[in-house]
Amino acid sequence: MAHLVLMPALSPTMEEGTLAKWYVSEGDTIESGDVIAEIETDKATMEVEAVDEGKLGRILVAEGTEGVKVNETIAVILEDGENPDDAEKALNGTSVNEQPQKESKDAQTPQPQQEAPHKEPPTQASAAEADLEGLDTKETTVREALRDAMAEEMRRDENVFLMGEEVAEYQGAYKVSQGLLDEFGSRRVVDTPITEHGFTGLGVGAAFAGLRPIVEFMTFNFAMQAIDHIINSAAKTLYMSGGQMGCPIVFRGPNAAAARVAAQHSQDFASWYAHVPGLKVVAPYSGADAKGLLKSAIRDPNPVVVLEHELLYGNKFEVPTGDDYLVPIGKAKVVRPGTDVTLIAYSRSVLFALEAAETLANEGIDAEIVDLRSLRPMDTETLINSVKKTNRAVTIEEGWGPCGIGAEISATLMTDAFDYLDAPVVRVHQEDVPLPYAANLEALSLPNAEKIVQAAKRVSYRETK
Amino acid sequence: MTDTLQNATEIDTARPSADQLEKFYRDMLLIRRFEEKAGQLYGMGLIGGFCHLYIGQEAVVVGMQACIKDGDQVITSYRDHGHMLAVGLDPAGVMAELTGRSGGLSRGKGGSMHMFSKEKNFFGGHGIVGASSSIGTGLAFANKYRENDHVCLCYFGDGAANQGQVYESFNMASLWDLPVVYVIENNQYAMGTSVKRSSSETHLYRRGSGFRIPGEEVDGMDVVAVKEAGEKAVAHCRSGEGPIILEMKTYRYRGHSMSDPAKYRTKEEVQDFREHHDPIDNAKARLLKEGTLSESDLKQIDKEVKAIVAEAVDFAKESPEPDPGELYTDVYVS
Numbered sequence: 001m002a003h004l005v006l007m008p009a010l011s012p013t014m015e016e017g018t019l020a021k022w023y024v025s026e027g028d029t030i031e032s033g034d035v036i037a038e039i040e041t042d043k044a045t046m047e048v049e050a051v052d053e054g055k056l057g058r059i060l061v062a063e064g065t066e067g068v069k070v071n072e073t074i075a076v077i078l079e080d081g082e083n084p085d086d087a088e089k090a091l092n093g094t095s096v097n098e099q100p101q102k103e104s105k106d107a108q109t110p111q112p113q114q115e116a117p118h119k120e121p122p123t124q125a126s127a128a129e130a131d132l133e134g135l136d137t138k139e140t141t142v143r144e145a146l147r148d149a150m151a152e153e154m155r156r157d158e159n160v161f162l163m164g165e166e167v168a169e170y171q172g173a174y175k176v177s178q179g180l181l182d183e184f185g186s187r188r189v190v191d192t193p194i195t196e197h198g199f200t201g202l203g204v205g206a207a208f209a210g211l212r213p214i215v216e217f218m219t220f221n222f223a224m225q226a227i228d229h230i231i232n233s234a235a236k237t238l239y240m241s242g243g244q245m246g247c248p249i250v251f252r253g254p255n256a257a258a259a260r261v262a263a264q265h266s267q268d269f270a271s272w273y274a275h276v277p278g279l280k281v282v283a284p285y286s287g288a289d290a291k292g293l294l295k296s297a298i299r300d301p302n303p304v305v306v307l308e309h310e311l312l313y314g315n316k317f318e319v320p321t322g323d324d325y326l327v328p329i330g331k332a333k334v335v336r337p338g339t340d341v342t343l344i345a346y347s348r349s350v351l352f353a354l355e356a357a358e359t360l361a362n363e364g365i366d367a368e369i370v371d372l373r374s375l376r377p378m379d380t381e382t383l384i385n386s387v388k389k390t391n392r393a394v395t396i397e398e399g400w401g402p403c404g405i406g407a408e409i410s411a412t413l414m415t416d417a418f419d420y421l422d423a424p425v426v427r428v429h430q431e432d433v434p435l436p437y438a439a440n441l442e443a444l445s446l447p448n449a450e451k452i453v454q455a456a457k458r459v460s461y462r463e464t465k
Numbered sequence: 466m467t468d469t470l471q472n473a474t475e476i477d478t479a480r481p482s483a484d485q486l487e488k489f490y491r492d493m494l495l496i497r498r499f500e501e502k503a504g505q506l507y508g509m510g511l512i513g514g515f516c517h518l519y520i521g522q523e524a525v526v527v528g529m530q531a532c533i534k535d536g537d538q539v540i541t542s543y544r545d546h547g548h549m550l551a552v553g554l555d556p557a558g559v560m561a562e563l564t565g566r567s568g569g570l571s572r573g574k575g576g577s578m579h580m581f582s583k584e585k586n587f588f589g590g591h592g593i594v595g596a597s598s599s600i601g602t603g604l605a606f607a608n609k610y611r612e613n614d615h616v617c618l619c620y621f622g623d624g625a626a627n628q629g630q631v632y633e634s635f636n637m638a639s640l641w642d643l644p645v646v647y648v649i650e651n652n653q654y655a656m657g658t659s660v661k662r663s664s665s666e667t668h669l670y671r672r673g674s675g676f677r678i679p680g681e682e683v684d685g686m687d688v689v690a691v692k693e694a695g696e697k698a699v700a701h702c703r704s705g706e707g708p709i710i711l712e713m714k715t716y717r718y719r720g721h722s723m724s725d726p727a728k729y730r731t732k733e734e735v736q737d738f739r740e741h742h743d744p745i746d747n748a749k750a751r752l753l754k755e756g757t758l759s760e761s762d763l764k765q766i767d768k769e770v771k772a773i774v775a776e777a778v779d780f781a782k783e784s785p786e787p788d789p790g791e792l793y794t795d796v797y798v799s
Contacts, residue, residue: 161610193633202603209603241579242572
């Protein structure tokens with residue numbers, strides 16, 4: 001019985017990749033475990049091992065082919081006594097034994113890379129990019145935009161350096177720092193041991209001494225080991241020193257839910273950091289904002305927490321190519337103008353809000369979307385002005401509801417826009433449970449477009465499910 | 466003000482000269498008298514919160530300070546008044562910070578545990594036990610990054626020596642050959658818990674062995690011994706050989722903080738240190754024995770030091786409280 005070799009996924013969310021190389025040819029005998037091919041995405045390369053034994057009957061996808069879909073048949077392995085006709089039969093659906101191939105990582109061990117599952121078109125053109133008019137832009141992933149921001153600032157200022165786990169030789173656990181070691185060397189792109197508390201304190205000390213460290217956390221979940229230094233050392237020292245000793249440092253990395261990594265690796269820390277005076281906190285959605293805000297963060301003389309989103313890293317946006325494209329910290333952006341309800345979101349939740357707005361438009365509700373971009377300081381003026389127009393607001397966050405960003409916005413609107421509200425603010429957030437692993441429960445737990453649609457209808461006094 | 470401690474950069478031999486020993490005596494005495502006065506002001510309600518006195522440990526900072534040069538960094542934990550005076554900060558500014566006044570070094574916003582000076586390369590004053598270890602390692606990292614020959618003196622106590630970040634720091638400092646002297650001030654009690662009750666390895670200078678960091682035990686009650694060990698340690702770091710640990714065996718006469726009745730140790734134990742191991746008495750005896758100074762010379766020094774402290778107290782009492790407008794300043798660099 002012939003066996004089909006399918007295009008494997010490097011991660012649960014990968015949708016397609018490049019078949020970089022075949023190590024075998026048609027007619028070769030293959031043992032189980034033989035490396036038969038190499039596939040790659042923009043951030044990782046992986047060898048494909050054969051699971052089945054036999055003779056390679058057909059190669060269906062040529063070496064160098066890009067955009068090969070996961071689970072597409074790339075080859076057929078024939079058992080003893082079978083001939084090429086059997087390969088054809090197998091492809092036509094008879095006597096087929098489909099088995100995804102075993103994956104073996106080419107590099108060391110960690111394997112956190114996951115591709116963003118975007119059902120929407122790869123480039124999210126929207127009003128989000130309206131303010132880029134007149135600038136030279138290029139379609140760029142968020143991942144590359146962040147890398148470019150760091151590279152440009154490192155070229156500009158000798159005191160800027162990057163440190164963290166796997167940032168240098170591994171090229172970044174999520175490949176955000178790809179290429180930086182080559183350009184800047186190991187003095188300025190520093191691989192640290194797995195030692196968050198220690199290297200964060202070390203970064204703070206370097207910042208006190210006048211350097212401008214960018215501390216990458218592989219994810220913000222691990223920054224909890226280091227949160228003492230972020231808050232007690234970085235955020236408070238300026239005040240405690242009577243203004244003498246600032247801490248120009250950036251803490252950055254992916255925040256909030258990834259895909260199917262369960263509770264300890266899926267948490268939105270936005271409200272934790274936004275709570276603390278002395279810190280600035282940004283959480284960009286678009287590629288342009290990712291670049292412009294990170295550059296502003298690196299130049300800022302204060303400690304800035306840059307909350308990125310793993311599931312946005314692969315998304316493409318038009319991003320300004322100029323070295324001096326800065327997005328000011330503390331300014332929200334109306335990414336979709338509307339008249340009936342204000343959807344207030346940040347980071348990946350903006351994506352859900354954009355999707356919800358389309359559904360709502362079909363039902364006669366014209367939603368305005370405000371992308372907060374900065375969480376501390378928060379641009380309350382833009383929020384209030386929007387609510388003055390729409391008289392209704394829904395907040396969206398991947399964090400938990402209690403004491404969250406939405407709670408803070410609700411209080412702000414109650415205090416400063418009470419007379420303009422025609423309905424109580426409704427919050428959409430992660431359900432009040434640790435994030436579950438099971439796909440269905442995970443989906444139930446997180447915010448999505450449908451939940452936003454229902455919330456928007458609720459504040460509009462429309463019938464809801 | 467001029468009555469700060471003198472800069473000790475000109476001292477370049479391991480064995481202190483007669484002049485150096487006189488300076489050490491003067492510097493230690495200033496810390497002693499300053500701390501006694503701070504304790505008194507605390508009792509009068511002029512100093513609030515936590516107040517950790519350095520009495521008994523003076524030889525450690527005074528001896529170590531003599532080993533470094535301009536541009537070298539110093540960082541410590543919360544028992545920090547002695548370090549501030551040793552790096553040359555104005556005693557009036559330190560005392561006014563203790564009283565929470567606008568003339569304080571942190572303009573009244575830091576208090577006893579949080580004072581800093583960019584000018585003197587003094588990086589605090591850290592209230593979280595162990596924090597100075599990794600921040601100090603970062604200061605040393607900056608020296609290496611800039612390819613200069615500066616060294617960081619990174620102080621912490623025997624209690625902090627059990628914090629995980631100390632070992633995370635040791636690992637990185639050794640891995641990257643960072644120029645940092647870890648000065649463990651072992652005053653034998655972490656609050657009320659003795660080293661014996663808290664540490665599986667009570668010889669703290671050995672704590673770096675798993676990271677290939679050399680360590681040495683030093684009589685921290687003898688300023689000459691501290692200076693000699695310090696010179697060697699600083700030279701080791703400055704020559705690019707990486708970090709080193711000095712365990713200073715010392716003793717604090719007072720409680721952990723002003724609110725500590727010190728029931729965990731005997732009066733006899735404290736009395737023994739005061740009578741037989743006092744760093745200031747030791748230095749005094751040496752000065753007299755070597756004929757460097759006479760009793761009347763020493764009395765003159767005592768008088769001068771007392772005057773400096775009295776002036777600091779006056780300033781700390783008279784300096785106004787911070788303006789209410791200061792509440793919202795210094796949260797961000799604008």
